[in-house]
Amino acid sequence: MDDLLDAHVKDAYRMTTHKLFLLPGDGIGAEVMAEATKLINWFNQTGIAAFEIEQGLVGGSAYDAHGEAICDADVALAQSADAVLFGAVGGPKWDGVPYDKRPEAGLLRLRKDLELFANLRPAICYPALADGSSLKREIVEGLDLLIVRELTGGVYFGEPKEITDLGNGQKRAIDTQIYDTYEIERAARVAFDLARTRRNKVSSAEKRNVMKSGVLWNEVVTRVHAEEYPDVELEHVLADNCGMQLVRNPKQYDVIVTDNLFGDVLSDVAAMLTGSLGMLPSASLGAPDEKTGRRKSLYEPVHGSAPDIAGTGKANPIAMIASLAMALRYSLNMGEWADQVEAAIGAVLAQGFRTPDLMDDGMKEVGTSEMGDHILAELAETGAA
Numbered sequence: 001m002d003d004l005l006d007a008h009v010k011d012a013y014r015m016t017t018h019k020l021f022l023l024p025g026d027g028i029g030a031e032v033m034a035e036a037t038k039l040i041n042w043f044n045q046t047g048i049a050a051f052e053i054e055q056g057l058v059g060g061s062a063y064d065a066h067g068e069a070i071c072d073a074d075v076a077l078a079q080s081a082d083a084v085l086f087g088a089v090g091g092p093k094w095d096g097v098p099y100d101k102r103p104e105a106g107l108l109r110l111r112k113d114l115e116l117f118a119n120l121r122p123a124i125c126y127p128a129l130a131d132g133s134s135l136k137r138e139i140v141e142g143l144d145l146l147i148v149r150e151l152t153g154g155v156y157f158g159e160p161k162e163i164t165d166l167g168n169g170q171k172r173a174i175d176t177q178i179y180d181t182y183e184i185e186r187a188a189r190v191a192f193d194l195a196r197t198r199r200n201k202v203s204s205a206e207k208r209n210v211m212k213s214g215v216l217w218n219e220v221v222t223r224v225h226a227e228e229y230p231d232v233e234l235e236h237v238l239a240d241n242c243g244m245q246l247v248r249n250p251k252q253y254d255v256i257v258t259d260n261l262f263g264d265v266l267s268d269v270a271a272m273l274t275g276s277l278g279m280l281p282s283a284s285l286g287a288p289d290e291k292t293g294r295r296k297s298l299y300e301p302v303h304g305s306a307p308d309i310a311g312t313g314k315a316n317p318i319a320m321i322a323s324l325a326m327a328l329r330y331s332l333n334m335g336e337w338a339d340q341v342e343a344a345i346g347a348v349l350a351q352g353f354r355t356p357d358l359m360d361d362g363m364k365e366v367g368t369s370e371m372g373d374h375i376l377a378e379l380a381e382t383g384a385a
């Protein structure tokens, strides 16, 4: 791109103000969010972008303040934001709170109220970390897969969902797995669309051998493929086998599309392939608005609140920073800067800097804040050029 165009593009960024809503949450959430905020501030200070930032409470910290896992005003701010950045929720402090007010309820409400049905969880193994995985280098080196997890349906939200007393000293717990055709169609379309921008292959994971919802999932994905995406390669895999294949030969996968619960489990497996749960970002997207094309969106690291290391300055901020990169790409029309942020992460890892979760012989151990500083310095040096 020549200089003129570059300047012109930078001007366009400058003219548009993007509203970012930050929900750091609990545990290490605030610490990793602080590192993403350094990058956001840098974009503002350099004039590359104009971000308006608001911050709210979610999870246990919201419960402590308002007695619920997120308040209506913060849900409204999330609805109107161009992108929500979410840290993490939960911790032993809130183990005893009522079930519907537990920290996770705040995240689930956001997903449901904003209709964020498509959860994108990329698992990329940075070359510098290939030895950090619990699998052998040759299995994970060069890994680049994407899980598209359905996020607003299935057993997470299906009713009835209850524990009843049978009156004979026994209780009965019920969760309900429900999928309607349209929910499977829209998740499948996101997966096929993304596959077209990658290696053009979709693996659809379900349990059609045991579950009716798996039978329907399989049928709908097959039809959407035949009618709308015949150019994309499609395979069906049983979800348990998919878990096994992920640790046997993960590089066979490009895009995996699956339901809410299987996606939760498979994405944790995929995360570990990359060396640490601290590496995996995610994007949760709604349908594009009919007029503006804008999608509601929330970006969060896949790791949780890690209460055991909260406050120690040891948390790995990379998944949070990589989640910001996804926001730049999918919500803020700054895809080139998303590439730059990801390149900066790769460069800092290649220079040998490691948070404790990634630490290996001969590497330089750094804390949360130093890792953020290194990534920002790298971005400022190469990106601003």
Ligand code: IPM
Binding pocket: 104, 107, 264, 302
């Ligand atoms: C995730 C998490 C959540 C989930 C929890 C915190 C409710 O594990 O995003 O993967 O189960 O979806």
Ligand code: MG
Binding pocket: 264, 265, 268
């Ligand atoms: Mg999970």
